[in-house]
Amino acid sequence: MFTIKKFTSVQALLLFGLLMGVFIIYPNIAQIPWDIPRHVQSAGEGGGAMQVPVHTMNIKHVCFESLTGYWLFFVFRYLFFSITIWVLLIINIKKIKQPVFARRIFLTAVVTALAYGLYILTSLSIKKHIDCFTIHLLFQFVVACVLCVLIGYATALYSVQREKELEIERLKRETLQSRCDALANQINPHFFFNSLNGLTYLVRSDDKERTLEFVNKLSNVFRFILQSDKKGLVTLSEELNFLDSFRYLLEVRFADKLTFDIRVDESATTMKLPVLSLLPLVDNAVVHNAIDSEHKIRMVIATRSDSDSGETVLTVSNPIYPKLEKPVTNGTGLTNLSARYQLMVHKDIRIEKTDDTFTVILPLS
Structure with a gap:
């Protein structure tokens, strides 16, 4: 049976983070058919200055290294966004359980800004800074931030509503139980006096x-x-x-x-x-x-x-x-x-x- 606890478990949030990671980097996925030929061409031009006997081997080697680096960085980008979203979801669902929107968006924005800075530093250190300062990358982080805030806020509202419903149900049960107890209390004296009248009749009849x-x-x-x-x-x-x-x-x-x-x-x-x-x-x-x-x-x-x-x-x-x-x-x-x-x-x-x-x-x- 589906419950909010199963939906918000750490494992479920990690899986959700991996799925949302695909959604966030979808523009990069759509760009793959154009990026790969460009990397191959760039690698080929870089190997053109080699001697003729080793020219072909160098071109293949450079192309292989370029494509390997491209795919490794692509996987890094995907995992980075997935883990970032996972962390943001944990903060919004596990840490901030009350529907306080201002505090939620502030903390999420701070963590997102730190993640953005870490992404840029990592990209620069491995010399993959082609998208570091683009509007496209900034937009991806903003989308991840907004989605996690909205999901966390909706989950908090649902939890509060569910708690209210459970409390109302508990009060109803307690009220009905007290009415059941009152019924038994009404029956005892009422029935007792009527029974005494019947017993009196039998005693008198000997x-x-x-x-x-x-x-x-x-x-x-x-x-x-x-x-x-x-x-x-x-x-x-x-x-x-x-x-x-x-x-x-x-x-x-x-x-x-x-x-x-x-x-x-x-x-x-x-x-x-x-x-x-x-x-x-x-x-x-x-x-x-x-x-x-x-x-x-x-x-x-x-x-x-x-x-x-x-x-x-x-x-x-x-x-x-x-x-x-x-x-x-x-x-x-x-x-x-x-x-x-x-x-x-x-x-x-x-x-x-x-x-x-x-x-x-x-x-x-």
């Missing part, structure tokens, strides 16, 4: 067996809820085991006026979803609907293949029997569930509502 079973199921539910903060995703099988205990408590509380119809494929039980996904949906149905002899609630929990994506989803639906008085709730149950899905699964839940039925569709991963 049904010891159901009371013991109720306490056992209540213990399972609280154990699962208290351990939920240590879990992110759980299998559908774990969530249904929790629901088995939870629904028993509700069936006792509502005297079998609230029942469950669970239709889950065996192959889907190993798929995962955020912990405590079913609890707010069941609680939502209980809070917002009238449950009595005339309005019995039968919740249907089933798996199916989604018609849009083709993926396996879990549907939780219940009939709608609105209460005469609107319930007082904070309305965070479905909101928090949606946020947890985006945080943990990177998918959205869907809500489908008709006049008679309320359905929530949960993606499974």
